[in-house]
Amino acid sequence: QVQLVESGGGVVQPGGSLRLSCAASGFTFSSREMHWLRQAPGKGLEWVAIISSDGTYKNYANSVKGRLTISRDNSKNTVDLQMNSLRPEDSALYYCARDISGSYSVDYWGQGTLVTVSS
Amino acid sequence: QSALTQPPSASGSPGQSVTISCTGTSSDVGGYNFVSWYQQHPGKAPKLMIYEVSKRPSGVPDRFSGSKSGNTASLTVSGLQAEDEADYYCSSFAGSPWVFGGGTKLTVL
Secondary structure (H helix, E strand, O other): OOEEEEEOOEEEOOOOOEEEEEEEEOOOHHHOOEEEEEEOOOOOEEEEEEEOOOOOOEEEOOOOOOOEEEEEEOOOOEEEEEEOOOOHHHOEEEEEEEEOOOOOOEEEEOOOEEEEEOO | OOOEEOOOEEEEOOOOOEEEEEEOOOOOOOOOOOEEEEEEOOOOOOEEEEEOOOEOOOOOOOOEEEEEEOOEEEEEEOOOOHHHOEEEEEEEEOOOOEEEEOOEEEEEO
């Protein structure tokens, strides 16, 4: 079955960096676009970034553009999110999710990894 | 402020039907047939319930249906059951980024 397992979350000071990783299994990873989304505590969902199946296309929410970078390794079935210049408003539960292919929707989500940006 | 507007709450009794609206603009909901709905129980990851306005993933009960008229999409839950009590979020393709609604808390009375 499809599994997505995020890791790498933690507490970081404003201006700091963190790298999140998502390990995928149960499907042909190299054929699917992947996403990162986030949810601040008690708040709604926010789409963060997308990467194409071969890694050549990437796009970001305006709120994170220039600070967060999505990447993937199809040989390891992982998708990462490098987070630099972190701000308190980046504090959230970060979810990795699988694209449903051609429908601008995600059909499987991980359980999330928590990022807290605080001094 | 969320890009898509949802009512903060909705409610219904078991067996009843309830409809949740999601209002956007011609740049998102009205411009594309790529509206999705997600269900989220407390402490859990979201679950896809509807995609492409009205399609249901396998395993989602047919009590859940989606529709769209102009700039407003709707999720209807028929035959309400206790386990339907959750937060529901709509999302739409908006050219490049995706946009989400602020969420609706559905209470089964």
